[in-house]
Amino acid sequence: MKALKIARQSLHAVFSSKARSFLTILGIVIGIGAVIALMALGNGAKKDLTGKISILGTSNITVVPGADVKEGPGAMHAGPGQRLAGNRGASTLTQSDLESLMEKVGSSQIKGVSGNIAGTSIFTTTDGEQRFQVTGTSDDYSEIMNLGVAEGGWYTQQEVSNGAKVLVLGHDLAQDIFGEANPIGQKLAVEGADYSVIGVLDTMDENGVTNPNTGGFIPYTAARETFQTDNFTSIVVQVQDDAGVEGAKEEVTAVLLANHGAQNVDLADFTVRSSQDLLATISSITDIMTAFLAGIAAISLLVGGIGIMNIMLVSVTERTREIGLRKAVGAKTSDVLAQFLIEALLLTFTGAIIGILFGRLLSLGAGHMLGFSTIVTGGSILLAVCVAAFIGIVFGIYPAAKAARLDPIEALRYE
Amino acid sequence: MKINSKGVAPGNGNVIELKDIHKIYKMGGEDVHALRGVSLEIKRGEFVAIMGPSGSGKTTLMNIIGLLDKPSSGDYRLDGENVNRIGKSGQAQIRNRRIGFVFQAFNLLPRTTVLDNVLLPTIYGESGDGRGRAQGLIEKLGLGDVAHHRSNQLSGGQVQRVAIARALIMEPSIIIADEPTGNLDSVTAAEIMGVFRKINTDGATLVLITHEQELAAWAGRTVRLLDGRIIGTEGAGS
Numbered sequence: 001m002k003a004l005k006i007a008r009q010s011l012h013a014v015f016s017s018k019a020r021s022f023l024t025i026l027g028i029v030i031g032i033g034a035v036i037a038l039m040a041l042g043n044g045a046k047k048d049l050t051g052k053i054s055i056l057g058t059s060n061i062t063v064v065p066g067a068d069v070k071e072g073p074g075a076m077h078a079g080p081g082q083r084l085a086g087n088r089g090a091s092t093l094t095q096s097d098l099e100s101l102m103e104k105v106g107s108s109q110i111k112g113v114s115g116n117i118a119g120t121s122i123f124t125t126t127d128g129e130q131r132f133q134v135t136g137t138s139d140d141y142s143e144i145m146n147l148g149v150a151e152g153g154w155y156t157q158q159e160v161s162n163g164a165k166v167l168v169l170g171h172d173l174a175q176d177i178f179g180e181a182n183p184i185g186q187k188l189a190v191e192g193a194d195y196s197v198i199g200v201l202d203t204m205d206e207n208g209v210t211n212p213n214t215g216g217f218i219p220y221t222a223a224r225e226t227f228q229t230d231n232f233t234s235i236v237v238q239v240q241d242d243a244g245v246e247g248a249k250e251e252v253t254a255v256l257l258a259n260h261g262a263q264n265v266d267l268a269d270f271t272v273r274s275s276q277d278l279l280a281t282i283s284s285i286t287d288i289m290t291a292f293l294a295g296i297a298a299i300s301l302l303v304g305g306i307g308i309m310n311i312m313l314v315s316v317t318e319r320t321r322e323i324g325l326r327k328a329v330g331a332k333t334s335d336v337l338a339q340f341l342i343e344a345l346l347l348t349f350t351g352a353i354i355g356i357l358f359g360r361l362l363s364l365g366a367g368h369m370l371g372f373s374t375i376v377t378g379g380s381i382l383l384a385v386c387v388a389a390f391i392g393i394v395f396g397i398y399p400a401a402k403a404a405r406l407d408p409i410e411a412l413r414y415e
Numbered sequence: 416m417k418i419n420s421k422g423v424a425p426g427n428g429n430v431i432e433l434k435d436i437h438k439i440y441k442m443g444g445e446d447v448h449a450l451r452g453v454s455l456e457i458k459r460g461e462f463v464a465i466m467g468p469s470g471s472g473k474t475t476l477m478n479i480i481g482l483l484d485k486p487s488s489g490d491y492r493l494d495g496e497n498v499n500r501i502g503k504s505g506q507a508q509i510r511n512r513r514i515g516f517v518f519q520a521f522n523l524l525p526r527t528t529v530l531d532n533v534l535l536p537t538i539y540g541e542s543g544d545g546r547g548r549a550q551g552l553i554e555k556l557g558l559g560d561v562a563h564h565r566s567n568q569l570s571g572g573q574v575q576r577v578a579i580a581r582a583l584i585m586e587p588s589i590i591i592a593d594e595p596t597g598n599l600d601s602v603t604a605a606e607i608m609g610v611f612r613k614i615n616t617d618g619a620t621l622v623l624i625t626h627e628q629e630l631a632a633w634a635g636r637t638v639r640l641l642d643g644r645i646i647g648t649e650g651a652g653s
Contacts, residue, residue, distance in 0.1 A: 005538040016526040325522040328483065329581070330511020330539035332504045409483050412518065 006335055010342035013315075014350075021347060024311040027304025028351030028391065029358055032384045034297035036359025039380040041366060042290025044373035049282050053275060055205050060144060061237040061249055061274050063256065065091040091231035092260065092269045098138070098235060100255050108251055109244035114138035114236045115220050119227040121190040123216075125176035132173055133215040134190055136223020142168075144238040147212055152184040152199035155219050163221035168199040172213040190218065193226045245274045298387070305391035308347055312399035316340065323403050324411025337404035344396020345389065352388035356381055429495070430588050430620050431457035431480060436489035438475050438643075449475040450486070451643040457589070457622065462615040464623040464631035467640035474593070476640065477624045481514050481591050482506045494588050511539050515582025519594035521574045523566040523581075529553065530562050533580045545584060552580040556610065572603040579610055589620045596630060608633045 014021050098115040105113060117136035122129050141147070142154040155166050167188055174183045174197075183197045195218060204212045224230060239248040253265060253272050262268050316323070323336060331339075360376055367374035438450040449472045457463050467473045478484035479491065482498060483506075491498055498509060510516075515536075523532045530549055537545040553562045556576045561569060566577065575595060582590050592611065596604035612633055615621050623634055631637045636650035 002538070002541070009538065012527070012531075321520075321522060322524060325518075325524075326535070326539075327507065328481070328510060328516050329536040330507050330585075332507045332539070334504075335539055409478055412522065 002335075003338070006339050007342050010339050010346055013339075013343055014346050020311065021350075024308055025304075025347050025351030025354070027307040028301065028348055028388065029304075029355040031297060031301030031304040032352050032355025032388065033358035033362055034300055035294050035387070036356055036376060036380055036384055037362035037366060037374075038293040038297050039290055039383075040359070040363035040374040040376045041370075041372055042286060042293060043375040043377055043380075044363075044367060046283060046286035046290070047375060048373050049286060050279050052206060053279050053282060055146075058275050058279065059239040059242050059245055061239060061245065061252060061272060063093060063097075063235040063237065063252060063270055063272050064233070065093050065231070065270055091229070091233060093232040093235055094230070094259075097256055097259050098232065100259055101235065101237060101252060104251065104255065109240050109248040110237055110251065111240050112140035112144050112238040114141040114144055115232040116141070116234045116236060117220050117223040117227060117229060118233040119191070119223060121216070123173070123177050123188065126179055127176070130176075133210075134167075134218060134223070135215060136218050136220035136227070138220060140238070141217065141236070144236055145212070147204060147217075148202035149199050150202045151182075152197070154199055154217075160219040160221055163225060164219060165193060165195045165222050165226075166198045166219065167195040168201065168217045169197060170201050170211075170213040170215045171203045173216060174200040176214075190216070191226050193222075195222070242276075245276060249274060301387060301391060304351070305348075305395040308344060308391070309395035309399060312340065312344055312396060313402065315343075316399050316403045319403075320406065320411045320414040323406050324408045324414065327406070327408035328412060333404045336406075337400050340400035340403045341393070341396050344400065345392035348388040348392035348396075349385070352384050355388075356384055359384075428459045429456045430459050430461075430493070431455065431622075432490075432492040432495075433480070434490040436476075436479060436486045436491065438472070438479065438484070439487045449643055450479075452489070453640075453643070453645055455638060455645065457620065459588075459620055460615070460618055462612070462621040462623070462633070462635045464625060464634035464637045465640060466625060466628070466631045466637055468626055470642075471640040472643040473624050473626075473640050475643075477591055477593055477622070480589070480622060481516060482510050507539070511536055512585055513588040515585065515587040515590040517575070517578050517582050517590065517592040517595045519597040521571075521578050521598070523574055523577055525565075525567060527566055528563050529558055529566065529569070529577050532566055532577050533584055535581055536585050540585060549580070549584055552583055556580050570603075571599050572606055575599065575603075575607050576610060579607075579614070583614065583619065589622060590614075591622045591624070593624045594626075595623070604630075 093115070095115075098113065101110065101113045104110045114137050116138075119134050119136065120131050121134045122131050139155055139157045139160050142149065147154075149168070150171065152168070154168055155164065158164075159166055167190065169177070169183060177183070177188070178186065183200055186197045188195050188197055201212060206213070218226070220232070237248065237252055239245050249272050253268070256270055256272075257264070257268060260269060326336060326339075356376075363374040363376065366372075433453055433455045436450050436453045437448070440447040440449055453472075453476060465473050465476060475484065479486050482493075482501075486499070489499075493509065493513060498506075501509065524535065530546075530553065533549045533553060534545060537549075550562070553559055556579060558573060558576055558580065561573060566574065569577065578595075579590075582592075595611070596607050599607060608630060611621060611623070615635075621634070623630065625631055634650065636648065638645055639647040639649075
């Protein structure tokens with residue numbers, strides 16, 4: 001009852017000088033707004049990125065040559081790092097590795113396998129000559145990567161075995177080269193070798209790692225000859241379901257270790273990685289970015305808190321006689337402390353609520369301009385409210401204590 | 416001593432009993448002897464003026480009677496209860512329930528209605544919200560028309576009547592008025608003194624601190640202070 005009455009006094013003080021209260025909380029509004037907006041953008045960017053990775057299929061495993069040095073997304077088969085880098089040399093993933101893994105198909109978690117050879121070729125488009133990515137793959141590749149064929153067809157197991165010089169074009173690449181004409185059956189030179197176009201893909205979603213729309217696909221056996229390389233740039237393994245990924249990773253590792261005569265994973269000359277690993281890496285990067293940005297925004301909250309302390313101190317001085325009067329009519333030290341602390345908390349909470357709304361608007365605006373998704377999570381709102389409470393107490397306690405300590409005789413005499 | 420529910424000791428009718436009160440301040444390293452052995456009794460229902468020039472110690476005496484300050488030595492009984500050894504929060508509680516203050520500078524809360532100003536002491540008490548009692552006092556003091564006006568919209572006389580209502584709201588044992596007409600013109604001052612006389616007639620015990628002989632004349636008894644000592648008492652009970 002008494003606490004409620006005291007809280008009402010605080011409320012009255014805050015709302016009887018609205019302009020000053022608003023200016024006091026402006027720092028908190030901007031600080032909380034910035035934290036909310038940046039976290040919303042960070043979370044949105046994370047969702048966009050992981051969403052793109054998920055298109056790859058979260059149940060795929062990629063084997064790349066070389067020990068496990070952190071190569072990032074470029075280590076994925078035919079990743080952006082290799083797009084224009086020409087043919088990869090000195091790979092240790094051999095035909096026998098591919099065959100060993102293909103023997104496991106059906107009898108284990110492994111559902112499909114594709115050996116890939118990344119390369120590039122110059123094509124003449126309507127805009128002139130340009131270099132594009134051409135990937136040699138197994139026949140399973142279209143199924144593993146969920147590639148849909150719009151016209152013609154994908155190459156068969158037979159064509160892969162025979163090293164047939166056939167080419168499937170990404171949707172955009174086909175249009176760049178042939179325009180409105182039907183590409184099926186046309187001849188196209190890949191690094192000087194003649195290929196015939198047998199299929200054009202549907203427009204596919206970009207997946208954040210590769211863009212199948214602007215690439216071409218040929219049987220790996222043909223790629224071997226055309227790109228003059230023996231071994232695979234990567235081997236992609238499709239797993240039955242997400243839950244089997246870890247088990248399949250172990251199985252793939254065991255098969256390849258045996259093939260390569262290595263005793264354990266530390267001696268392996270290859271790296272087995274799942275899409276989930278990549279997701280985890282990207283998530284951790286975006287999380288760090290989000291935390292970093294929010295941390296910078298939090299500095300403005302500190303400044304806002306100091307602003308509140310400043311105004312509260314001025315207010316305590318101005319209201320010295322009021323404090324003296326309250327004490328004379330029976331307010332205890334703790335009553336005065338409570339009144340001014342509640343005032344500080346009211347200010348910071350009001351600032352936090354306006355700041356959350358402001359941050360939401362800011363993130364919507366920024367997201368719209370940058371083409372990002374924005375997500376305001378319950379967690380970021382909770383964080384904002386906790387930070388506001390913390391600031392209210394930390395920066396409110398000193399002015400409140402100063403008010404509470406005033407001697408009533410001195411305070412009543414104050415001019 | 417046994418104290419009844421209203422905090423009033425049975426037996427003798429003294430609200431205030433001061434015995435040999437001394438007050439020594441330290442000021443700039445020097446001792447200032449503000450009160451040098453003051454003994455004073457104030458009966459329930461009395462209207463006492465404490466008179467003296469500035470520096471006589473009347474403000475110090477008021478602070479001690481009002482439990483805003485403690486004597487350096489001596490004995491103070493309020494409603495028969497020894498209040499010498501009470502701590503700060505205990506003093507605050509007694510001020511809230513048993514003492515009403517009226518100040519020269521009025522000290523109303525700014526931007527606050529008459530009603531809320533009158534209700535101020537009830538915030539710090541344990542009783543209910545006192546709204547009905549406040550309305551009654553506001554009517555009684557002729558403030559009914561302005562009950563919901565803000566304190567800065569009132570005349571000087573109205574402001575001081577609000578302060579008197581605020582002093583009465585907790586039904587205190589004693590009301591201490593410190594130069595209550597010091598900031599008012601003579602007509603308004605007389606009006607306010609009339610209010611004091613009326614509430615005294617209605618049963619309130621009053622202590623008026625003043626340096627003006629004319630105001631002291633309104634009281635039933637005048638106690639004269641000089642250099643920290645009582646030098647004379649006039650009127651009833653002297």
